[in-house]
Amino acid sequence: MPRFDKGSAAHGPVVQAITDQGFSVDGGIYRALLLTPERAEQWPAPTLDALTIDDLATLLRLEPSPEFLLLGTGPTLKFPPRALVRALDDRGIGIEAMDSRAAARTWGLLRAEERWIAAALMPLV
Template sequence: MPRLGRDPSGSGPVVQGFAGGGFSVDGGVYRALLLTPERAETWNAPALAELTVEHLAPLLALEPPPEFIILGTGPTTAFPPRAVIEALDARGVGIEPMDSRAAARTWGMLRGEQRWIAAAIMPLS
């Protein structure tokens, strides 16, 4: 399994690699997960077409709100429903969709820069 190292300047959960169809984060393996600067938690991710802003509520509850949400859309990059984009935009929160592996790597890089972001990462398969 490829391992990603922890940037000593970053804080919070780090995706360290991919294992058994999931993501290795600080000793746990998650099939799908929500990431905040403070924690990682299992996410019962819906199909992308069924995603609503309510599925992202734990991320939107951050204080202050995240700059944007990285959305890992599974094995390929796809866009969430327009209603989700519009609801987040109305709250002043951007969304950056990308495949889930790229989302995991981007999370680590941006948290290493101390960016106040969140991520919702869907399963790899």
């Protein structure tokens, strides 16, 4: 996992490591995780096939709305449900799906650029 010097790091939560138990953020371990530029929180993630806009309500309350949502789909890349993609598109929010490890790395890179994004990382096991 890349590390950034203090001059290039964005404020807010960053995934520092990925362990067998989950994602390490600010001393806590999260099996599944919701991230905003302001906070990280444990997420009772549904299965990908069951994921709906309601499961992302915390992220959608972000003001202003996120540029897009990074969706970590677990240990491998899978496509999110079409209904979810449409619901996000209706709100003007794009979605970028990738495996959860790649999403955690991408989160750190984009936050270092101070991008206003949100992420939902599904469990790795």
